[in-house]
Amino acid sequence: MPAxxxxxxxxxxGPVVRPYALTRGRTRPAGEVLDLIALVTAVRxxxxxxxxxxxxxxxxxxxxxxxxxxxxxAADLDLPLGVVQVLLADLRSLKLIAVHHPTPPAQLPDMQxxxxxxxxxxxx
Amino acid sequence: MASAGSDQASGPPEVxxxxxxxxxxxxxxxxxxxxxxxxxxxxxxxxESLSEPGMNVDILDGVERKTTTTVALDFGRITIRRNLxxxxxxxxxxxxxxxxxxxxxxxxxxxxxxxxxRRLADCFPSVDYFExxxxxxxxxxxxFDGARRYHPADVRSALDLDPxxxxxxxxxxxxxxxxxxxxxxxxxxxxxxxxxxxxxxxAPAP
Numbered sequence: 001m002p003a004x005x006x007x008x009x010x011x012x013x014g015p016v017v018r019p020y021a022l023t024r025g026r027t028r029p030a031g032e033v034l035d036l037i038a039l040v041t042a043v044r045x046x047x048x049x050x051x052x053x054x055x056x057x058x059x060x061x062x063x064x065x066x067x068x069x070x071x072x073x074a075a076d077l078d079l080p081l082g083v084v085q086v087l088l089a090d091l092r093s094l095k096l097i098a099v100h101h102p103t104p105p106a107q108l109p110d111m112q113x114x115x116x117x118x119x120x121x122x123x124x
Numbered sequence: 125m126a127s128a129g130s131d132q133a134s135g136p137p138e139v140x141x142x143x144x145x146x147x148x149x150x151x152x153x154x155x156x157x158x159x160x161x162x163x164x165x166x167x168x169x170x171x172e173s174l175s176e177p178g179m180n181v182d183i184l185d186g187v188e189r190k191t192t193t194t195v196a197l198d199f200g201r202i203t204i205r206r207n208l209x210x211x212x213x214x215x216x217x218x219x220x221x222x223x224x225x226x227x228x229x230x231x232x233x234x235x236x237x238x239x240x241x242r243r244l245a246d247c248f249p250s251v252d253y254f255e256x257x258x259x260x261x262x263x264x265x266x267x268f269d270g271a272r273r274y275h276p277a278d279v280r281s282a283l284d285l286d287p288x289x290x291x292x293x294x295x296x297x298x299x300x301x302x303x304x305x306x307x308x309x310x311x312x313x314x315x316x317x318x319x320x321x322x323x324x325x326x327a328p329a330p
Contacts (some may be wrong), residue, residue: 013237037211067140071168071199071211081170086180094207102142105233111314113141114233118310120204124162124303 029089140207149238150246154296156212162302163200236259260313
């Protein structure tokens, strides 16, 4: 499958835009790109070494004490999605967050969950 | 539901299920209106391709300031119950944002294509995209005031849709109408998944 990441800037571009100064010019996260609806949870009981972490890293950590989606975090922090994906990858590599990847629809264990979604929508 | 593969001591007891739905269609077809009618809507900023040389970006400006380098998506969330949440993403309408569609479509359950009968051709690219990706979609004909009402069969024929693709008349401003569109999409996706899991049971006409 062609990598959609090909469309992002590479590192040579440098910190062209202010938000990317936060990521020191990195436009690709370390490792796999976190899905928009992946759920992120701060790992509890871990001593956070604040050295090397930006205020935005710390803000993200406090925002995901309860599971929060990548999209929710980006919207709440009002930073571009790509920037938040890079910052979250940093936190993941420091083992400060746990990531719950969404189940691809084709791998849902049963169809009951979708019937529940339709019924839930009817009650809206 | 057991928490599969979770070995952290403080992990949640139930595996949360998140569902991604897309809302596509041409510019002005009512994507923002639909997402806003059925959910709490928030803008989600993302990056536009920075390929144009000589773009004038003042990097000394505040982070908060919107620059030409980002594009806002419509993002909405519907909580069905704890650990079961629908996320809605309005796809950017302009062609130069196509690169974002792949990320948005990855792992999506399905899509709503909003059609404006005054500019039906505007939704051709969305229909093409979802057909090629084999992503289940429904076409919602947004009935604008003053627009001539079309029969869904006419729209189906004009868009040359597969007979299984639902075509629904809708009013994107109405919460109940938007909700019904989403229900139709979920039911269609459910049928498509069942059909794909049992391919022999259903043979499409060539």
